Amino acid sequence: MESGTPGGSGPAEPGPRLRGLGGALQAAWASLLSGAQAQAQAEGGCCAPAVAAVLPAGGSGERMGVPTPKQFCPILERPLISYTLQALERVRWIKDIVVAVTGGNMEAMKGIIQRYQHKRISLVEAGVTRHRSIFNGLKALAESQPNSRLSRPEVVIIHDAVRPFVEEDVLLKVVTAAKEHGAAGAIRPLVSTVISPSSDGCLDHSLDRTKHRASEMPQAFLFDVIYEAYQQCSDYDLEFGTECLQLALKYCHVKAKLVEGSPDLWKVTYKRDLYAAESIIKERISQQMCVVMDTKEDEEHVGRCLEEMLKNELNHVKVMSGRDLQQVILEQCYNFVCVNVMTSDFEKTQKLLNVLDESNLSILYPVVVISVHFLDNKSIPFGRKMEDLMQIKELAREVKKRNILLCGLLIYYPQDEQKLQESLRQGATIIATLIKERDSGLIGQLLIA
Ligand SMILES: Nc1ccn([C@@H]2O[C@H](COP(=O)(O)OP(=O)(O)OP(=O)(O)O)[C@@H](O)[C@H]2O)c(=O)n1
Ligand SMILES: O=C(CO)[C@H](O)[C@H](O)COP(=O)(O)O
Structure with a gap:
């Protein structure tokens, strides 16, 4: 499917995502196209209905209990809202993304857009409540100004800025359903039972959990429906x-279609949610690693053994050869192991760092690079080897400025094959831990296996 249509979104992103839509979703999208549009698409012309998104991001995050509004709280040193923007902008069929932020945070938001190179974003002033912020976003889409890039969409997605893990498939489902029903929203099963207390603080009644659902985001609406609802509402x-779906029901008599969403759609609300979000992001970017090594015979044996051990350590991790680094970078791999068997210098590691630098890969996520060296005590004396390797501190300090987390690992290389296997196993465990934890406290350290 072509880029610019659902399923044709940008380069691979970490984590579970839509890699080409399944048949059912493709069919859903086909039915989304009106007859004339479908014909135009068949003739190679315009394809899908115009879809825009409004992201309310004007809250103060009281329940989070920290001075910074939660949408600006850092996760792996990047503000939470940037992850949500990334999730939406990689869906190329969303033409415009309107973000509502308070006047006081407008400049900070512009800085985030610039630093993380977000595209298709327009900013509007937030309101004092979430509904008012959303209304302001809708107004900007409805009343496009002469110098504005925005135009009135056919369908609008509403999504909280603090739900960073929205995937293309659920966006497509709600947009498709909104086109058919006028409104649609993601739901989840209730985790706890909902009860109603009486005024004396005692249980009045409890709801049957099987008959109720938690309303999550994203939601989507025919623009005219939700705009009318906001204009009419009290x-x-x-x-x-x-609840936006309730406004569509109350003021436009549109019964929203409810779509089952994934557990990751939850809203970051409390401090613990930031830790959960960080864990999810770390897990997603730790899924694959690239092992860079020479093909010289003497290096190959030990390198291949290490590679095998890594496959054991990191289940479901794709271990790739570093021969085609550009391709690996295109596939958005954020973990690199540079194997130096014969040398104790950083020439090969430095080459890798240069390639990473040119790629801009580390703009969005910290990239882990582990420079692996071997200690056989024969070719170079231990003291000199350590002295050479201590340069890692300086190198690591330099590349940290570009969001690359560099560590060194010295693996003992005995003649005895069994002992060698043991130190390689330990080395693999350390590498796996460094990648999974991404602990910036270990940057520039030389660990020994
Ligand atoms: N005046 C407001 C209030 C909230 N929101 C946004 O609406 C989304 C969901 O709201 P919520 O989780 O309640 O955020 P806060 O209001 O910031 O949190 P709290 O209720 O804990 O203060 C968030 O992206 C929030 O920034 C908004 O745009 N304008
Ligand atoms: O899940 C939602 C259903 O529309 C909203 O995100 C939620 O209702 C927002 O409410 P609040 O701002 O009170 O957390």
Whole structure:
């Protein structure tokens, strides 16, 4: 499927994502196209209905209990909202992304857009409640100004800026359903039972959990439906309402289609949610690693053994040859192991760092590079080897500025094959831990296996 249509989104992203839509979803998208549009697409012309997204990001995050509003809290040194923007902008059929932020955070938001190279973003002033922020975003789409790049879409997605793990498949499902039903939203099964207390603080009644669902985001609407609902709705709704689907029902009599969402759609609300989000991101970017090594015979044996051990350590991890580094980088691999069997200098590691530098790979995620060296006590005396390897500290300090986390690993290389296997196993465990943990405290350290 071509880029610019659903399923044709940008380069591979870490984590579970849509790599080409399944038949059912493709069919769903085909049905989304009106007859005239489908014909135009068949003739190679315009394809899908215009879809835009509105992201409310004007809250103060009281429940998080930290001074920084949660959408700007860093995860792996990047603000949370940048992950959400990345998730939406990689879906190329979303034409415009309107973000509502407070006046006080406008400049900070512009800085984030610039630093992380976000595209197709327009900013509007947030309101004092979530509904008012969303309304401001919708107004910007409805009343396009002469110098604005925005235009009124056919379908609009509403998604909280603090739900970073939204995937293309659920976006497509809600957009498709909104086109058919006027409104649609993601739901999840309830985790806890909902009860109703009486005024004396005692249980009045409890709801049957099987009959209720938690309403999550994303939601999607025919633009005219949700805009009309916001224009009609009362001040009370704008002040205290929490559910956009309810506005469509109450003011436009549109019954939203409910779509089952994934557990990752939850809203970052409390501090613990930031830790959970960080763990998910770390897990996603630790899925594959590239082992860079020469093919010289003497290096190959030990390198291949290490590679095998790594495959054991990191289940489901793709170990790739470093021969085609550019390709590996294109595939967005964020973990590199540079194997130096015969040397104690950083020439090969430095070459790798140069390639990474040119690629801009580390703009969005910290890239882990582990420079592996071997100690056989024969070719170079231990003291001199250590002296050479201590240069890693300086090198690591330099590349940290570019979000590359460099560590050194010295693996004992005895003549005895069994002992060699043991130290390689230990080396593989250390490498796996460094990749999974991405602990910046270990940057520039020389670990020994
Ligand atoms: N006046 C507001 C309030 C909230 N939001 C946004 O709506 C989304 C979901 O709201 P919520 O989780 O309640 O965020 P906060 O209001 O920031 O959190 P809290 O209720 O804990 O203060 C967030 O992206 C938040 O930034 C907004 O755009 N404008
Ligand atoms: O899940 C949602 C359903 O629309 C909203 O994100 C949620 O209701 C927002 O409410 P609040 O701002 O009170 O957390």
